[in-house]
Amino acid sequence: MRIAFGKGDKQWTNHSPSKLTEQLKPEIAKFGRMLEFAKRFEAVCIFIPIVRLLKMWGFSDEFRNSMVFPLVALFFGTGNQTPLVSSAIISHVFLNPDLKIFDYSPERLLSDVPETFTFPVLQHVFCAMADQGGYHISCNRPVKRVTRPGKGVEVEDEQGVKEHFDDIVFACSAEIILKVLQNPTWLEKTLLSQVQYYLDYCITHEDTDYMRRMYVGPGQEERIDQDNYFVRQYPEAPEKIEMSFNLSTYQEHMKKGGIENPPPLYQTYYLDASNRHLWTDREVDESKIISKRWMRQFAHTYRHFARWVPFGRFIQGGGPGHCTFFAGSYTLFNTQEIAMMSGLAAAERLGADYPFPHDKLASSQFDMFLGVVHGVTRRNKGNEKAAKDSAAEQEAAVARAKEPKGQKEGSLLKAPILPAEKTAAPSIDLAPPADKQAEIAKKPTSTAAA
Numbered sequence: 001m002r003i004a005f006g007k008g009d010k011q012w013t014n015h016s017p018s019k020l021t022e023q024l025k026p027e028i029a030k031f032g033r034m035l036e037f038a039k040r041f042e043a044v045c046i047f048i049p050i051v052r053l054l055k056m057w058g059f060s061d062e063f064r065n066s067m068v069f070p071l072v073a074l075f076f077g078t079g080n081q082t083p084l085v086s087s088a089i090i091s092h093v094f095l096n097p098d099l100k101i102f103d104y105s106p107e108r109l110l111s112d113v114p115e116t117f118t119f120p121v122l123q124h125v126f127c128a129m130a131d132q133g134g135y136h137i138s139c140n141r142p143v144k145r146v147t148r149p150g151k152g153v154e155v156e157d158e159q160g161v162k163e164h165f166d167d168i169v170f171a172c173s174a175e176i177i178l179k180v181l182q183n184p185t186w187l188e189k190t191l192l193s194q195v196q197y198y199l200d201y202c203i204t205h206e207d208t209d210y211m212r213r214m215y216v217g218p219g220q221e222e223r224i225d226q227d228n229y230f231v232r233q234y235p236e237a238p239e240k241i242e243m244s245f246n247l248s249t250y251q252e253h254m255k256k257g258g259i260e261n262p263p264p265l266y267q268t269y270y271l272d273a274s275n276r277h278l279w280t281d282r283e284v285d286e287s288k289i290i291s292k293r294w295m296r297q298f299a300h301t302y303r304h305f306a307r308w309v310p311f312g313r314f315i316q317g318g319g320p321g322h323c324t325f326f327a328g329s330y331t332l333f334n335t336q337e338i339a340m341m342s343g344l345a346a347a348e349r350l351g352a353d354y355p356f357p358h359d360k361l362a363s364s365q366f367d368m369f370l371g372v373v374h375g376v377t378r379r380n381k382g383n384e385k386a387a388k389d390s391a392a393e394q395e396a397a398v399a400r401a402k403e404p405k406g407q408k409e410g411s412l413l414k415a416p417i418l419p420a421e422k423t424a425a426p427s428i429d430l431a432p433p434a435d436k437q438a439e440i441a442k443k444p445t446s447t448a449a450a
């Protein structure tokens with residue numbers, strides 16, 4: 001993973017020395033001491049935004065705006081709320097051996113280039129999972145309304161089709177839950193409305209000139225083809241940033257398909273529409289734009305840890321009939337790992353066994369999540385037999401994935417490039433027929449995941 005922050009004199013990366021890191025070396029060393037402090041006094045620092053702690057320790061604007069904020073924004077996708085991210089969380093990203101993403105370098109802040117790997121085509125993974133499970137999945141059926149009539153849950157989709165379930169796991173944003181859930185309890189309403197969302201804008205494009213103009217100085221043009229992530233500050237507001245990705249550098253599938261130098265493909269994120277006056281989206285060549293999209297993103301500022309995280313557990317499994325669970329990265333902080341863990345945690349609460357007890361790191365993170373977000377401990381914790389069984393099961397699953405039945409080309413581990421018509425999900429109904437819905441409704445136990 002190669003990251004480039006800033007431009008020209010202000011540029012620094014995780015792979016090469018730079019003028020800026022040389023100039024700010026004493027502050028980089030002091031930052032290491034501050035991280036140790038934040039980790040040691042975590043119970044207090046969880047409520048102190050990073051901007052305040054940096055000011056208390058006397059860091060310069062240059063160090064804050066050019067190094068710390070862009071870096072944290074990138075780690076967490078916290079965009080322009082980055083100054084308000086909790087300082088204890090930032091200390092974990094650098095110092096916690098189980099959670100850290102980069103090693104802190106007292107010389108250059110970041111000096112390692114973590115290896116990245118690409119997942120197989122996820123659609124194939126999910127289709128294989130759906131094939132193996134005995135459950136039913138409906139796609140393209142947005143939930144419009146959820147009611148809890150006393151026992152169980154009634155879910156109505158946008159077409160007005162209703163189904164009844166014993167339990168529900170909401171895996172969409174807190175905003176959407178509040179929109180679709182009829183008669184939320186007072187506590188659900190109060191707590192879910194504490195999760196704060198911002199409006200961002202994303203353009204997918206092929207405009208290499210835009211990338212060069214915005215992200216590199218003269219003579220550094222080739223960087224655009226080599227680095228994965230780019231972060232720049234707006235000159236008029238150095239504490240606000242814009243992020244871009246060179247998606248071509250992630251296209252392992254294309255290489256496997258024999259395309260060594262895929263054509264350039266970029267994605268640029270304009271953050272927090274209240275800063276729209278700073279955005280340069282109109283400078284992207286319209287003829288090179290592939291798609292544009294508005295998106296809602298939550299930000300785990302220190303307020304998130306003060307007003308939502310410690311209390312969210314009190315609505316997990318609640319509602320009439322004790323049937324409602326909440327999953328998604330907003331339940332703790334904004335990473336994909338948390339999003340995945342939150343789904344496994346809801347499954348554990350509903351009676352499923354945690355699937356990776358043999359994996360020490362994964363299970364310790366899961367236990368932490370379960371404790372903080374659900375206020376419970378794992379049922380099979382410490383059960384050696386369960387751990388052994390799960391390890392054997394996982395090995396068998398990997399072996400099955402290596403030799404998929406009836407698939408000559410590609411597998412879960414070796415992702416092929418398939419023409420669009422071949423990528424249609426084999427086992428997932430895009431719009432289930434009405435008779436199937438009646439069949440589903442008859443099943444004795446069921447859980448809806450919205």
Ligand SMILES: Cc1cc2nc3c(=O)[nH]c(=O)nc-3n(C[C@H](O)[C@H](O)[C@H](O)COP(=O)(O)OP(=O)(O)OC[C@H]3O[C@@H](n4cnc5c(N)ncnc54)[C@H](O)[C@@H]3O)c2cc1C
Nearest residue numbers: 077142143171172173176328329330334335336337339450
């Ligand atoms: C630019 C950027 C870069 C990031 N980089 C990283 C990174 O490098 N590493 C990392 O760990 N994290 C990263 N993140 C954060 C990470 O992507 C998120 O934390 C994660 O994807 C959130 O997953 P989620 O399942 O909670 O929510 P989402 O992925 O938002 O899923 C919610 C789902 O709910 C569905 N939905 C909405 N309304 C309805 C409805 N009415 N009915 C049914 N379904 C509905 C939506 O379609 C969506 O699929 C990044 C985020 C951004 C924006």
